[in-house]
Amino acid sequence: MYFRWRCEQQSLKRHSAIPPARGLATPRWLMMVCTRYVVLSRSVSPSNMDEYRQALIAQMMEVTNCSQEVALDYLTRTNYDVETAVRHFFEGTIPAAITSSSSPSISTTSSSRTSLPGSPEASTPSRAGPVLPRYHSLVQFFAQFLTLPFRLPLIVLNYVYNFFMGKSEPVYAHIFEYISKEYPQYDSQKEAVFYKRRLTSLRSDLPTKQWRWLVTYIHDPSGSPDFFNSLFTSNFAEQVGSRGAAFFGCVMGSEDAQKIRPDRAFGKSRRSCIIIFVIKATSLTRKLIIEDLSNPEAVATNVDLALIDLIAEDADNMERNRKQNESRRLMEEQNREYEASVQRDLERRLEKEKKEEAEKKLREEEEEKQRQSEERLKTVQAYKKERMEEDTTAEGAHDLLIRFPTGKKVIKFNSDDSTEKLFNEAMKSELCPLYFQMHLSFPKKPVPCLPQWYFDIVSAEELEPKEECLSNESTMADAGITHGSMVYIDNL
Structure with a gap:
């Protein structure tokens, strides 16, 4: 029963201590007294060296409330000097290693980003150190609570001492x-x-x-x-x-x-x-x-x-970026070729439509031109038919010979008659062509006998009549036509 009670007391001491921070460390004189008392209270002999080291580790764990690995690391670095190890632990420093240690620990890869020179990082790495107390029973919890009034003044005094009397470390810019x-x-x-x-x-x-x-x-x-x-x-x-x-x-x-x-x-x-x-x-x-x-x-x-x-x-x-850029370049080149092909197809289609539109317009113009030509022909034919159906004959004091390409005709006229009389008399003959103009043989010159409407029709047919053949309300005397003159018909 006594052994069981002793184990519970040791466990209570180990897990009930508050982990000291750097600013709340135990006063050095108290730490030295405790550690020297513990060291001197244990006897060491060559036969029980392992038991002695285990006892030092246990004592380190009791005083600092740290894990076994941390206690072993500090004691190994200080050649199992409990006083030095405890002092380094509470001061937050790492003693120089006396024996070679294992490979340095490397943290996992981090993707934290900072600007140049950089913004603060938010990640907090973890390391072995003082552990938080764990309460395994209500007895431990109440024991921790009851001992708080005795530990609190020491904590406050230590904090005040370090705040006012602590040594400030110099800050170096570089x-x-x-x-x-x-x-x-x-x-x-x-x-x-x-x-x-x-x-x-x-x-x-x-x-x-x-x-x-x-x-x-x-x-x-x-x-x-x-x-x-x-x-x-x-x-x-x-x-x-x-x-x-x-x-x-x-x-x-x-x-x-x-x-x-x-x-x-x-x-x-x-x-x-x-x-x-x-x-x-x-x-x-x-x-x-x-x-x-x-x-x-x-x-x-x-x-x-x-x-x-x-x-x-x-x-x-x-x-990977090179391959992506190459793929992007090939894709852009294919897109450019496709767009160029689409543009060429569009241009060909537009050109084809334009050509078809031009052909359609030309065809419509030809049809319109043919229709107008037929209308003009009908107009001339109707006028010729109307003249041929007249029973009146030309009267006058002078004789005039109208010579057709296939025959001739003699008409009579007066000097003050309009020259359009020649045009009307020529239309009465079956030998007269539909499109024509006249000229005198001697002196050779055009006869201004074509009426305006007829001159416009002949011009629209692109037969190129002479401007001098337009009557302009001229008389026989104005045109120089006298008795016995001979007028020739020019087929257009």
């Missing part, structure tokens, strides 16, 4: 300022490792540098300097540059670090990290984040592999 002050031995190598300008100047350098990726390193001054030192003793920066990427460094808390990854994105634990972005026009798209930088060689390998994957992905995208 990582070169941090190197010049904290690591002057690297002052001559900094320009060969990091991008020498601010993040806002990166946009103006893109057209000349033609960078396609951005590898950013956010350095925590209070964290482990192992990876930071390795940047100046290895070819990491050259390796990044050979992959067509820019290597940009900044100090945590600076304006550039806020743009790349805001403080709230770090959560409760703030430590150095590497973020890889894809540069697209004037925006940055986050592709990868590496938070565990304890093994610099593994980090360099993972960054190089990530850049190789990005290069392959970019090549695939370019090939």
